[in-house]
Amino acid sequence: MNELNIIATNSTPMIRTDGASGTLQLAGDSYPEHAFEFFAPLLAWVKQHLAQTDAPLRLELALxxxxxxxxxxxxxxxxxxEEAFQAGRDVSLTWRYDSDNERVAELAxxxxxxxxxxxxxxxxETR
Amino acid sequence: MSDLLDTRIAELLADPQWHGHPLRDALAELYQRYGEHAHALERLTRIADRYQNAERERGMGYADRYERQLRQLTRLLRISDRYQKSLQELNDELREQSERDELTGLYNRRYMYGRIEAELQRLARGGEPFCIALGDVDHFKRINDGWGHGAGDEALRLVACTLEGRIRASDLCARWGGEEFLLLMPQTTLTGALTLVESLREALKVLTPEPDGTLPPMTMSFGVAQAHAGQTLTQLLAGADRAMYGAKRAGRDRVAVDA
Incomplete structure (x- = not known):
């Protein structure tokens, strides 16, 4: 599968995938100018991962x-x-946030x- | 009804006494045609019903999808609004930080420049008189050296609190630098400014030393200046500064006016 390893910028998050373990990482700020174009490879990865494998899906977010x-x-x-989970797949998500910024937790x-x-x-913990 | 008729016709067609009768053959043919039509009609109805059901299900599918999308959109808006709100709050915090002095919580110099500038412009357009005052803690170095830097910080916070707590709602108080403070008194004549600053000087004297011995007695010297139309910010500040040094030279713990 086409793995993604996109470096974060001021306005776009880091995106990293690992099909073997089913891990998808997203971290940072996200306000790309053309969001749908920017996220198209990610959406394609998720679609392909769910359609073509039985591997778990582990979402690791620090947005x-x-x-x-x-x-x-x-x-x-x-x-x-959620749909994949309902169909019996192993799905989990962890959203990490800086304890200094409770707002992020509320949004999560x-x-x-x-x-x-x-x-x-x-x-x-804050560094 | 039709069952009875069916039976009757079947019996008539089966009865050997009518064999060869011209009407019997015609009836047999007619009855067969009737059977075929009935069958076709039944199939037509069944197929039409299935189309109708399919249509109905499709309609319900649309309604479901519409409901789902509406719910998603509502959530999207809610989450998006919250992000916007959190940005707004962050913005407010940053602005507050950029306007305030960290140690005392008073306005900082940068913010005050803007405010005094605005007052000068108002005065130039024929606004009411206003005054500023620069105040400096007397012998502050002695507090820092003799009582430690912690005590020095505490002393500055006490001064800030004393000034802030006694100025009028329309006045502004800023930490100007080190142990220097600045008051902006809009719509205030020199006489009014002097009365206010004098009361601040007295108040600080009454408040110190701290009864628990953590702070020595403290006094401040103030220089008051009234703004004149056409004056620059630098000129006005220089006036207050001159007056303040005048107060220092005259023996400290007093209020002087820029002549």
């Missing part, structure tokens, strides 16, 4: 600010994850609302 399009795309990914909780798979929100 900070998301613009509306990015929220939309993340919701889509979580919907697909918003995303968690519609998910029945294991969804952990974890505080990390």
């Amino acid at each position: 900070l600010y998301l613009n509306t399009s990015s929220v939309r795309i993340l919701m889509d990914i979580l919907d697909q994850a 909780e918003e995303f968690r609302e519609d998910c029945s798979f294991p969804f952990t929100i974890e505080a990390c």
Whole structure:
């Protein structure tokens, strides 16, 4: 499978995938100018991973600010994850945030609302 | 009804006494045609019903999908709004930090420049008079040297608190640098400014030393200047500064006016 390893910029998050373990990592701020274009490879990866393998899906997020399009795309990914989980796949998500920034945790909780798979929100100590 | 008729016709067709009768053959043919039509009609109805059901299911599918999308959109808006709000809060915090002095929580010099500049422009347009005052803690070095830097910080916080707590709602107080403070008194004449600054000087004297001995007695010297139309910010500040040094030279713990 086509693995992704995209470095974070000021306005786009780090994206890293590992098909073998089914891990998908997203970290940083996300307000790309053309969100759907930017996230197209990621959406393709998720689609392919779910359609062509039985491997688990492990989402590891450390996202900070998301613009509306990015929220939309993340919701889509979580919907697909939920569907896969309902169909019996091993799906889990961990959202790490800086303990200094409780706002991030509150927003992660918003995303968690519609998910029945294991969804952990974890505080990390400020460096 | 039709069952009875069916039976009757079947019996008539089976009865050997009518064999060869011209009407019997015609009836047999008619009855067969009737059977075929009935069958076709039944199939047509069944197929039409299935189409109708399929259509109905499709309609419900649309409604479901619509509901789902509506729910998603609502969540999207809610989450997006929250992100926006959190940015707004962060923005407010940063602005607050950029306007304030970290140690005392008073406005900082940068913020105050803007405010005094705005007052000067108002005055130039024919606004009411206003005054500024520069205050400096007397012998602050002695507190730092003799009581430690912690005590020095504490002393500055006490001064800040004293000034901030006694100025009027329309006045502004800033930490100007080291142990120097600046007051902006909009819509205030020199007489009014002097009364206020004098009361601040007194108040600080009454508050120190701290009864628990953590701070020595403290006094401040103030220089007050009234702004004149057409004056620059630098000129106005220089006036207050001159007055303040005048107060120092005259023996400290007093208020002087820029002549």
